[in-house]
Amino acid sequence: MNVFNRTAPASPTATDATDMPVLRQRGQREVFCGLTGIVWLHRKIQDAFFLVVGSRTCAHLMQSAAGVMIFAEPRFATAIIDDRDLAGLADANEELDRIVARLLARRPDIKMLFLVGSCPSEVIKLDLSKAAERLSKAFSPDVRILNYSGSGIETTFTQGEDACLAAMVPDCGDPDPAADDRLLVVGTLADMVEDQFVRLLNAMGIDKVDFLPPRNSREIPAIGPGTRFLLAQPFLTETARLLEQRGCTYLPAPFPLGSEGTTGWLKAAAGAWNVDDGVFDRVTQPGRQRAAKAVSLYKQHLAGKRLFLFPDSQLEPLMARFLSREAGMKLVEVGTPYLHRQHLAAELAMLPPGTMLSEGQDVDKQLDRCHAEKPDLVVCGLGLANPLEAEGYATKWSIELVFTPVQGYEQAGDLAELFARPLTRRQRLKV
């Protein structure tokens, strides 16, 4: 492995794990841009429409990432910039107004419209915040119009969700004093998973639980100094910063993947609400037991197997923690597009000492490392999966992690199964 230019290795322990050495490389990144978040965000916020202001490439990316269109008329589209806009023959703002008007006339069910910036719109410095302000006035009160950037020059894959949620924070109203003492869960979760968490939290006596993003635009939670928030996803840097600016309190916690992560995550809320340990144990015990049982079914296929994670969704350190601690896998390399040491502090502390972390990517060099290490399972994006399979590697597409409900006790088994399936499938096949 001559390609390493690692800094002098420290000897990481559980307590100073946030000082773990990290390999940083710059080169070709085989990752999606932030626009891709629209694929799950538009399913989550059911009266929202996402209008990308970009190029034909953006439109093509969206339909390719969305599995060549499952929905004949989805709630996302692209306003494709053409040479008339660039040459100044058409006023880009007038063009955008015309397109938004046409779109909203066609879809009266839309109550919230996101104008989503892209690489081209950023480079030509099209001011979408001004456009959103102008259009919001024109369509108020029927439609709220917000903007954020999902451009590849600024965001990687899941960072698009961060930008989207951050754009919604100013729209969160101020709570009335009676609504004090609320828990806000931040980051997209499947509705079913949200309901499971609400049941557990309610059983501990935490009654007021809100979610960002909400299921529809009229349910945007109110926030204020009495709000404490848990992050359900590890990629919400900017959203968390804005929430803290509004006086909300961040509850440091691991992320709710696997039994251990879920317990730690719930425990952070329980601690903030002074929930009695006995109550916490009683409420979480059935879930913990079911999770342990479900994961154990797959552990036989995973234990001892060597895992290599290419950077993709920023969920990689969490997956690595779950798969090493609950399923007994050995970590070869844990890549992530971006490592937020503060939000990941609890996660990094749980990784085995000496775990090889890498941030950013030079895909060809990373493939060299992967080939040198010959892992048993590779977690990677869709562009790499089939070529690696053809070379004989078992792969798991990381994009499934953001499309499938995997958080919480009841999904811990499903999460383990996602990684076990490629391995057991290879055992089944005799061709």
Add this chain to the structure above:
Amino acid sequence: MQLAMWTYEGPPHVGAMRIATAMEGLHYVLHAPQGDTYADLLFTMIERDTQRPPVTYTTFQARDLGSDTAEIFKQSARDAYERFKPEALLVGASCTAELIQDDPGGLARTLGLPVPVIPVDLPSYQKKENWGAAETLNQLVRAFAVRSDKPVSRLSCNLLGPTALGFRHRDDVTELTNLLGAMGIEVNMVAPLGASPADLARLPEAAFNVVMYPETAGATAQYLKRRFDMPFTTTVPIGVGATRKFIREVADLAGVDPDPLLATELSRLPWYSRSVDSNYLTGKRVFIFADATHAIAAAHIARDELGFKVVGLGTYTRELAREVRQEAESFGLEALITDDHLEVEDAIQAVQPELVLGTQMERHIAKRFGIGCAVISAPMHVQDFPARYSPQMGFEGANVIFDSWVHPLTMGLEEHLLGMFRDDFEFSDEVAPSHLAAEGETRTTSIGTAATAAAADAASWAPDAEKELKKIPFFVRGKARRNTESYAAELGLATITLETLYDAKAHFSR
């Protein structure tokens, strides 16, 4: 600006990728931001390629824009050459890099790489994928093809046009190679599929070019004619009639006798179409929307070889709009030239066809309306890259087309039984024909209800007429309802009675 929910074609640099990926020994360095690597998955996932496309993306970021994106490009090009050692380097920009105007061609030339560097300028804000593919192939051929001093055999040709991610291109190449072989004609070179830059040099060693797909090969064939005086074919051999015409055209170019091959019937389509069961195909209303090549071919097959009635014809290939318009006129139709799938949807709803021949998008539209559909053109999905041999061209292509177009229809005997047992519980609206179970389950809107909604303020249906309407098999009920309602509207009737229903039936009977 143009509003797009869905696009038929990607940006032009994806067209260049289809050429680079089809070829050997060529590497494409694309100046592009993070995220543009999504295009890799078109090839690795949809076409199930076992290798990554030979493309290096420079992956510049916002913070690089203020400093030196040109240096990033040069470093990427140097690294790509060192790692992949290609015979030639293709360089270009994606839409964002086009805006920052780094001039990849000029930058690459300063590197002094020991291999040819071919720059391709593809204007992303004007042009699209197929144009990008055609331009890239043309630039490569211009760069590499050289006059041959070897004697050229009349019995040799090149196959031009097949690319990566093309609709059945690999199988079409096999089929045509066999067909030409049966006439004693040798294929000198297939390009771009499987060709290296060095191979392109040998293109002029053939007597003529076969233009398989005008979208990607038209410009190149014209260049080769101008530069090397190589004639090219103008018939695309999709369908029995077109294949026979192609054989005559090729025989003429090669100076061979086409009759021995034409005398043998090599396709089952003609007999299958004449057989009794196919009576039920007569006059089936078919709507066609595809790239220009496949749309034109489909229209002829539908009318002349299956006995369908073509009720709509269109294309998203603006470069060949004139050709499609002419064809449509000969069918008494006005061609639909658009890349807005909502317009296509409206057109399908307006003519209420019984079969849609289209792209992946039309498949979605048809599914929503509960109409059968066969995919005949790119863009397509993973299922349109079948494991089995399934060309579109030549006689075997005609067999494949017969099967795949007739399959989505309610078949002859089955249609007869459905009519006979339409009140039987297993033949109700909710139960789709058995071979379409998967499609039937997902049916959400039917044209019948959509049409009703539109006609809500028109004539109302008397109970007995409404009851009678329900006896009509569900797959033609929408049409019956619409026809009756427009007939009633024409006569200004307030109520549709049993009489009106049958008057309308007589009025519209074909």
